[in-house]
Amino acid sequence: MSVEEFKKADHKKKVRFGIIMGLFCALYWGVWYVPGYAIWGFDSFLYPDMSSTGVSAEMETLLDCLLLTCINATACAAVLFIWNGALGKLREWKRTLLEVKAASKYFMLAGVCGAIAVYGTYIAATFLSPGFAAVAGLLYPIIGTVMSVLYLKQKVSKRGYLAIIVLLTGGITLYAGSMITGGSVGSNAGLGALGGIMAAVGWGFEGVVAGKALDICEPDVGLHLRFCFEAVFWWVIMIVLVIMGYPMFDTLGQIANPSVFVAVLMIGLSFAWCYVTWYKSFPFLGVARGQAVGSLYAAFAVIFLIIFFGPVDALGYTDDSMWIIIGSTIAGLIICLIGSYLIATEDSEGMVSLKDTSIVLGGGKE
Amino acid sequence: MIRDAPIKFRLMEIFQEGGPQWNYEVVPKLMEEYGMHSHHEQQMVNYDIIEMVSAGFLTEGESVIDEEGKFNKGHLLTKYTITALGIATVDELKKKVRFYE
Numbered sequence: 001m002s003v004e005e006f007k008k009a010d011h012k013k014k015v016r017f018g019i020i021m022g023l024f025c026a027l028y029w030g031v032w033y034v035p036g037y038a039i040w041g042f043d044s045f046l047y048p049d050m051s052s053t054g055v056s057a058e059m060e061t062l063l064d065c066l067l068l069t070c071i072n073a074t075a076c077a078a079v080l081f082i083w084n085g086a087l088g089k090l091r092e093w094k095r096t097l098l099e100v101k102a103a104s105k106y107f108m109l110a111g112v113c114g115a116i117a118v119y120g121t122y123i124a125a126t127f128l129s130p131g132f133a134a135v136a137g138l139l140y141p142i143i144g145t146v147m148s149v150l151y152l153k154q155k156v157s158k159r160g161y162l163a164i165i166v167l168l169t170g171g172i173t174l175y176a177g178s179m180i181t182g183g184s185v186g187s188n189a190g191l192g193a194l195g196g197i198m199a200a201v202g203w204g205f206e207g208v209v210a211g212k213a214l215d216i217c218e219p220d221v222g223l224h225l226r227f228c229f230e231a232v233f234w235w236v237i238m239i240v241l242v243i244m245g246y247p248m249f250d251t252l253g254q255i256a257n258p259s260v261f262v263a264v265l266m267i268g269l270s271f272a273w274c275y276v277t278w279y280k281s282f283p284f285l286g287v288a289r290g291q292a293v294g295s296l297y298a299a300f301a302v303i304f305l306i307i308f309f310g311p312v313d314a315l316g317y318t319d320d321s322m323w324i325i326i327g328s329t330i331a332g333l334i335i336c337l338i339g340s341y342l343i344a345t346e347d348s349e350g351m352v353s354l355k356d357t358s359i360v361l362g363g364g365k366e
Numbered sequence: 367m368i369r370d371a372p373i374k375f376r377l378m379e380i381f382q383e384g385g386p387q388w389n390y391e392v393v394p395k396l397m398e399e400y401g402m403h404s405h406h407e408q409q410m411v412n413y414d415i416i417e418m419v420s421a422g423f424l425t426e427g428e429s430v431i432d433e434e435g436k437f438n439k440g441h442l443l444t445k446y447t448i449t450a451l452g453i454a455t456v457d458e459l460k461k462k463v464r465f466y467e
Binding site: 001003006007010087088089092095096098099101102103215216217218219221282283284286 | 370371372373374375378404406407410413414416417418419420421422423429430431441442455459462463464
């Protein structure tokens with residue numbers, strides 16, 4: 001076999017690996033919504049008794065979501081300690097953590113942005129429906145693009161703007177159904193919608209901030225640091241809440257209950273690995289196509305949620321609002337997928353030159 | 367020289383200082399500096415280089431098949447060159463790292 005043939009075969013093998021990783025990312029991300037929603041049904045793990053504090057029912061649910069987000073980040077950080085330990089990357093973890101100015105400060109920021117996104121997702125899933133939360137997250141590329149225009153002074157192509165318009169249309173379609181009908185019984189569509197916006201904005205900012213540092217670091221390590229910082233952020237907030245008299249830690253002991261433990265483990269494994277496999281797909285697929293494949297997560301999430309919980313719980317509708325909610329969720333999903341496909345399949349040559357341009361404008365050659 | 371920093375920082379610097387180099391030259395050099403010895407660690411550093419190509423810091427040049435097993439038998443040996451983006455990035459990193467002598 002000649003070198004050229006060997007190179008071609010090698011390239012093909014790498015692309016296949018990249019696609020598999022991208023699909024795994026979409027699967028893990030999609031499946032994450034299942035334990036993330038199911039955990040509400042176990043025992044009283046997420047329901048510390050707030051009756052003595054006199055908070056409203058909605059505030060109590062917001063605090064329950066906060067507890068779950070904290071558990072989520074802690075589970076991911078723990079899973080990635082095992083992952084990086086097994087891969088022999090803990091020394092690199094320490095080196096990256098100590099390099100505050102060049103590396104870890106970006107992961108700290110990404111952790112806070114990610115914290116807002118995940119908290120928003122749980123709020124949207126609880127007050128509207130997990131299906132809505134999954135599709136709302138698809139809007140995050142809008143933030144990424146706006147940020148790159150405003151701060152990095154990057155040019156956006158016509159295709160980029162078209163993608164944004166398509167994504168916005170998808171977003172409006174998705175939100176319309178829940179807004180018109182007010183969601184299902186007992187839900188709070190306004191809070192749910194706010195959660196959806198937090199998810200999109202949080203992940204958008206996280207992508208911009210983390211992208212800057214992940215390229216120059218070991219991604220497994222960088223992603224791990226991002227989760228460690230998010231976990232620390234939530235634990236600080238939890239401790240403050242406890243000092244203020246909210247019994248946030250009262251039910252934590254239930255983690256010893258096997259069903260709760262398995263749900264927490266599933267949350268940690270699926271969310272941590274979705275990030276890891278996402279980044280593994282980039283070197284072999286290119287960032288653009290990696291993101292396009294990864295965007296399929298929303299479709300997987302809606303499918304998994306319908307399989308595990310049935311369409312009523314997954315999409316959160318009543319008899320009256322059934323067709324509007326199903327219609328707007330599915331239509332929003334399809335339009336958003338088209339939008340992320342458009343934004344992600346920008347010519348890869350263009351992507352490279354985009355980076356070069358940002359360097360030039362950042363005080364380089366011009 | 368960048369010292370005790372994440373691996374990719376130093377890899378970029380090695381490519382900046384030494385010009386175009388083969389992976390079988392760069393990887394052992396870095397492994398020695400970082401006290402790494404295993405085949406697994408060798409593969410990890412090589413994977414870092416592949417990631418740096420996708421990030422736009424390095425470009426691939428010529429390649430040959432590793433017939434004699436001097437790096438990874440039966441796989442490709444590749445020569446890499448640092449890009450303008452890579453140089454700008456590593457120059458920026460030198461100002462920010464903890465130890466630069």
